Amino acid sequence: MTSVAFIGLGHMGAPMAANLVKAGLTVRVFDLVPETIKSLTDLGAIASSSACGAAAGADVVITMLPAGKHVRSLYLGESGGGEGKGLIDVVAKGTLLIDCSTIDAQSAQVVAKFAVEKELEFVDAPVSGGTAGAAAGTLTFICGGSDTGFEQAKEVLSNMGANIFHAGGAGAGQVAKICNNMLLSVLMVGTSESLQMGIDHGLDPKVLSEIMKVSSGGNWTLNKYNPCPDVMESVPSSNGYQGGFMVDLMVKDLGLSQEAALLSNSSTPMGALARSLYVNHARQGNGTRDFSSIFEQFANVQQIKNKG
Amino acid sequence: MTSVAFIGLGHMGAPMAANLVKAGLTVRVFDLVPETIKSLTDLGAIASSSACGAAAGADVVITMLPAGKHVRSLYLGESGGGEGKGLIDVVAKGTLLIDCSTIDAQSAQVVAKFAVEKELEFVDAPVSGGTAGAAAGTLTFICGGSDTGFEQAKEVLSNMGANIFHAGGAGAGQVAKICNNMLLSVLMVGTSESLQMGIDHGLDPKVLSEIMKVSSGGNWTLNKYNPCPDVMESVPSSNGYQGGFMVDLMVKDLGLSQEAALLSNSSTPMGALARSLYVNHARQGNGTRDFSSIFEQFANVQQIKNKG
Amino acid sequence: MTSVAFIGLGHMGAPMAANLVKAGLTVRVFDLVPETIKSLTDLGAIASSSACGAAAGADVVITMLPAGKHVRSLYLGESGGGEGKGLIDVVAKGTLLIDCSTIDAQSAQVVAKFAVEKELEFVDAPVSGGTAGAAAGTLTFICGGSDTGFEQAKEVLSNMGANIFHAGGAGAGQVAKICNNMLLSVLMVGTSESLQMGIDHGLDPKVLSEIMKVSSGGNWTLNKYNPCPDVMESVPSSNGYQGGFMVDLMVKDLGLSQEAALLSNSSTPMGALARSLYVNHARQGNGTRDFSSIFEQFANVQQIKNKG
Amino acid sequence: MTSVAFIGLGHMGAPMAANLVKAGLTVRVFDLVPETIKSLTDLGAIASSSACGAAAGADVVITMLPAGKHVRSLYLGESGGGEGKGLIDVVAKGTLLIDCSTIDAQSAQVVAKFAVEKELEFVDAPVSGGTAGAAAGTLTFICGGSDTGFEQAKEVLSNMGANIFHAGGAGAGQVAKICNNMLLSVLMVGTSESLQMGIDHGLDPKVLSEIMKVSSGGNWTLNKYNPCPDVMESVPSSNGYQGGFMVDLMVKDLGLSQEAALLSNSSTPMGALARSLYVNHARQGNGTRDFSSIFEQFANVQQIKNKG
Structure with missing residues (x-):
């Protein structure tokens, strides 16, 4: 059974993660605001005390963050320069990384570049459909990444959305x-x-x-x-x-x-x-x-x- | 059987008039360019030597002209001031006037005002759909005028178009x-x-x-x-x-x-x-x-x- | 001594007319609002009971009105069509007509055309400078009309303004x-x-x-x-x-x-x-x-x- | 006598540096394109084989580069992160740094921040006036930086320009x-x-x-x-x-x-x-x-x- 780490449980992230739990996946969750975690664990998610803790050992990591700088520093470490201490340094080879945040394409491309060097698939998958779509599991995902990455991501994302598009290579989802x-x-x-x-x-x-x-x-x-x-x-x-x-x-x-x-x-x-x-x-x-x-x-x- | 006067046989007007002939209506046609009349008489339309000649005695008058000034002077007479010598002065009470030109709403409203004073129905009915739609009889008409005028116009226009909307009172079709x-x-x-x-x-x-x-x-x-x-x-x-x-x-x-x-x-x-x-x-x-x-x-x- | 008819005594017109009086010209004034006339007669202007009354016998007619339709109907008669009963029908040949209103160029050109047919000079002379400039006599006038008309107008306008430009032929001032x-x-x-x-x-x-x-x-x-x-x-x-x-x-x-x-x-x-x-x-x-x-x-x- | 390092000898930089030489200053020059250096040494400038070589020992460093990334990497080292190997690491305390490039304000502020930490004055001083103004020494400089920095910069810049403004703190010149x-x-x-x-x-x-x-x-x-x-x-x-x-x-x-x-x-x-x-x-x-x-x-x- 697929194990998913879900990081970022805001207005969009929380109902998205809930739909993964409902679909029967093992979901480890983390957010800087502890209260948001509680609502998910009530549904059956497993609380983590850090983003890296949630991600270590997961088959799939999904992130839902406010802006490019947060995505870069979470995946690549504080300075965003790929010098270690980021999510890409703690996950196993072959882990699928999916960022659902809406951010600048450059940041998505930088993270994808470093992820590929670590033999990880990275898919940028910004959503549309709003909180209503997040709750109903009818979101639209517009993805950028390799064909392989997209096919893998599609399977997981289909638990949260109705339309899943492949726009092109790294960053194309954001564009x-x-x-x-x-x-x-x-x-x-x-x-x-x-x-x-x-x-x-x-x-x-x-x-x-x-x-x-x-x-x-x-x-x-x-x-x-x-x-x-x-x-x-x-x-x-x-x-x-x-x-x-x-x-x-x-x-x-x-x-x-x-x-x-x-x-x-x-x-x-x-x-x-x-x-x-x-x-x-x-x-x-x-x-x-x-x-x-x-x-x-x-x-x-x-x-x-x-x-x- | 309804008798129609069709005035203005350009790229749009000619195929529109042709569809009326094909529908079995009696169609009198006029255009300043004699060559365009010939193509319609070949189909069975009756040539007129003037706009007023075509309109006199018709149940319905349809016009398709380039701009507001042409519409005003044709319906209201040279000066556009309603002082006689326009179409509204030669047609019988109860004649339905339909202008399919795309013109300014003000001109449509002025003509409508004078027409109503003569107990005539005037409907502004600009079209969309291009020359292809005109030939195929699939135009869209967007009409302005009274409910009565619209219902009458709809019957005639349905020979030339697929969608016929009633946008509101006089000029509303143009708007x-x-x-x-x-x-x-x-x-x-x-x-x-x-x-x-x-x-x-x-x-x-x-x-x-x-x-x-x-x-x-x-x-x-x-x-x-x-x-x-x-x-x-x-x-x-x-x-x-x-x-x-x-x-x-x-x-x-x-x-x-x-x-x-x-x-x-x-x-x-x-x-x-x-x-x-x-x-x-x-x-x-x-x-x-x-x-x-x-x-x-x-x-x-x-x-x-x-x-x- | 030059005799001037000034028609339109609003926020701009009143102080402009006042400067003509102060300059020693004979000024006949008219406005649809009687109160505005009073302030000018106090300064030495002569009240008229109609626009045509003011204009008849004047060497120069100056108008300051809200919009093109007012200018057309005042100069050309109610219908604006030049069929008589306008200012151009009551003034003597050779009278200089100056319209200081800000209106559409077309209206200015139409009035100029009819004026020329009556052997009158017509100058469109919209102003800038606001009410302060009108009071101080420092307005800018931008004129359209013939060279002759402009030179004559300049002499009168110099009592009300500091800069007087000649932009070109009829309507050019408005443009x-x-x-x-x-x-x-x-x-x-x-x-x-x-x-x-x-x-x-x-x-x-x-x-x-x-x-x-x-x-x-x-x-x-x-x-x-x-x-x-x-x-x-x-x-x-x-x-x-x-x-x-x-x-x-x-x-x-x-x-x-x-x-x-x-x-x-x-x-x-x-x-x-x-x-x-x-x-x-x-x-x-x-x-x-x-x-x-x-x-x-x-x-x-x-x-x-x-x-x- | 003031010794100046001038780095970046393009269409603007070359004539600017020439004016410093003509003013009698000691000018060390560097550019990645060797040909441009020759024209300056003909006038009396001293060639340097690197930017840092030119800057070391200078009282004032002036740079004229294409974009923010060039300015950051030159002053702060390759990564632009201030980790050494930049101009700010080779110049003496108290050296005045003036960047005349037109770049984004953020880059100017980042360089200024690191410079201040090294007890250096940094002034962003983008120019206007084009190549003609550069040749004639009539450029306009719009400066951002401390009052002290600005006063010092003004003295040097006055050899190259006619108008020297102080817009505010670091980056304000660019803004x-x-x-x-x-x-x-x-x-x-x-x-x-x-x-x-x-x-x-x-x-x-x-x-x-x-x-x-x-x-x-x-x-x-x-x-x-x-x-x-x-x-x-x-x-x-x-x-x-x-x-x-x-x-x-x-x-x-x-x-x-x-x-x-x-x-x-x-x-x-x-x-x-x-x-x-x-x-x-x-x-x-x-x-x-x-x-x-x-x-x-x-x-x-x-x-x-x-x-x-």
Whole structure:
């Protein structure tokens, strides 16, 4: 039976690890915040007192951390330079390493390089689907790594997700994810301004949404996540923009996308503009609201007040 | 049997009128260019020597013209002021007027206002679907007008199109269409820059497209009209950006959308940016190429040359 | 002695007319709001009961109105079509017509065309300099019209302004003004975001302003109108963004600039973006604040609160 | 007499070092390209066979290198981690270190931190003014560092430049420079699109430039570097956009500015848009032309061809 070490039990990591336990795997867990460990051991996970302790002896190590620097220092040791004392130094040859964090592609590539030198498979596998998808086990994983690594990772990840893609070699999972999320931000802003312009001309946003959804303006936000209040049920826009995917997290992902654009000298006028609009929105105090609240940047304050 | 007057037999109008003839309707046609009339009379349409001649006595008048000024002067008379000598002065009470041109909403509303005063129904019904959809009878019509007018128009339009939407009152069809096409331009530019950034990082655009298509970046351009060469078959990007929907026409529609944004004092940062990028693209000599060629603004000239 | 008719006595028009009276000219005034006339007659102006009454017999007619439609209907008659009953029908041949309103260039050109047919000189002469400049007689006039018309206009305008430019033929004054004001909005936004980025990195905005002012980032806003609070004295940013040039007026001018860009099929990515940012700003309730308050879109709410 | 080590003798470094020699200082020079050393020794400089060789015993070390990674590895040793073998390990306490490279602020701050630990003054002093200013000794230096460091640096730098600013603490020189250059790019794009819109409406760009220069659109590009051909003499736009400041270098500086914006979570919509437009321009084959050639992105190809 596969034994898994799961490190990083935040809002996403905890329910993901829970699904591994439920699937019958042996799961050793660690987090810097002890309370989060308790919820997992209640389900049957085994507590570890350190990340390296959890990883030693595991067949698969899964990490879910905030940023590239945390991933580098955990896998490669404090300085991130591969000089020992990292996870790659304590696991056995052949161990499969899967990092589910959303981080910069460079960090993923550096860790992969050092892992390969130790004869370890490393797969970057950032997720999308939010906490709801994590709980339901319906996440999407976008993976980067070798064919072998991907096939092995797919088996484990299928306990936590519904769609598992292979984007390419090391780091490709991260690149594909931020390409997607950059595009998502553009869809969200573009859909918001189009709907609001229709409203400004007296159109019913429900009718306009129905038309565009099945026309050449059709996109994911119209299908699943309409940003205009009261057009769809059970989406954040119809619930005061609570829940969902926070503006601050979109700002983070757009930061990663712009970092990637700088590295490759790419031109991303729409993505860069979306980032600026989202930063303005966050700076105005909307950082913890759902990212579809960008719609309010285009609405009239008067309209919003009348709603409220 | 319904008798229809069809005025304006250009690339779109001619195949649309042909479908009405094929459906067994009596169709009187007129165009300023006599040659275009011939192709329709060969199919069974009746030639008229003037627009008013075609319209007099018809149950339904359909127009397909280049711009708002043509629509206003045809329906309302030379000065566009409703002082007589326009189509609305020669048709019988109860005649249904359908304008399928893509024009500014204001012009549509002005014509509708004068038509209503003469007890005529006027429906603005701009189309999407291109010349291929016009020939196949699978166009989408987005209509503005009264419920009665819409229901009547729907019956006639169903001979030429597959989807017929009612966006709202007079002018709403035009507003909905330009909202949609503005959003389309944003999808196209956003998808182009995202795909190119992936390519710049070594990803295969086919793989990246497949991933984003089923993720939150999913949109019409990924489904039907991928702008990156050789990702999809039978789309303009895989055919040197020939055919399809011309850059110049997208510039026209984006001009209409910005005109609408000015009238309603709306903010459309993405749509306005898309317009500027498309104008630059057109000015560089790409006006008659397909609008997905905006992808080349992001690609490296070197990459493009190597393709060629 | 020159006799002048001055029509439109708003915040700008009233002090402008007052300077003509002070210069010793015979000034007949009219405005739809009777109260505004009183302040001028107190200074020595002669009240008229209608615009045409003021204009009849005058050597020079000066108008200062809100928008193109007002200018067209005043000069050309209600319908704006030149069919009589406009100012051009009541003044004597050779009368000099000067419109100081900021309006669309097309309207200016239409009025000029009809005026020329009546052997009248028409000069479009939009102003900049604000109410302070109007009171002090230090306005800038940017004129469009014939050389003869310009030379005549210059003599009269010199009683109200310090700089009088000849931009070209009919309408050129309007075009030059909106080109300038579009560029001004870009300078203001660009300077704001640059200063805030410096602040975010710990720089003193005074020091950074001093450096950029004499470097290649130097521009009018750094010299005269720094948007960052407490960098310069006696500017709106150091006075809670009160006074100065209202956001709503900048939105109007940016609307005119985009209207012009649509007519000439020009690409103005920066100007279009500035317009969207200013519309968002206005919609958030900042319409009556000074236009340098756009700086707050980039600042942290927290920083702003700490100031307050 | 002050002894200076000058490391990095490229297009900028060589003429800068030459001015130090001409000023009578003892100058030891080093570059990885031996040919560049020869030109300096002809003037009286002393050749060194390594950077450390040049620096050992010098009172002042000046470096002029391409990017942050070169600066870090030269001062701090290969790994950039301060573990010895860098310039800071071979110079005497009290040596003044001046880095004139344009690099990211973080690198400047890291080097400064390690230098201070060794009781060395480190000043980041990026320059503007181009190769012409380097030759003429009229460069502008924007410095970051302690007051003491700045005062000492000012004395040496005054042999090479006309304006020497103190922007703040370590790294502040770099931040101020990229704030300025980001703003410069916005001025250049905004001025280009405004001038072209005027041209599209029939205005003479010389007349329009004269008007905006003394109005609220006034900025450095109108004063010194008009992007429209044949408006000013002796600027790149009147010389086929040859010479001046290359597009590729502007792309580099805009990359640094966006990197800084990401670090401080700043919103820079105009700067980000300028970067995308410049990257597109570079990718179309204009990388080695002067940065004012962005004007051609807005002009009509037809207009450009007629010129040529």
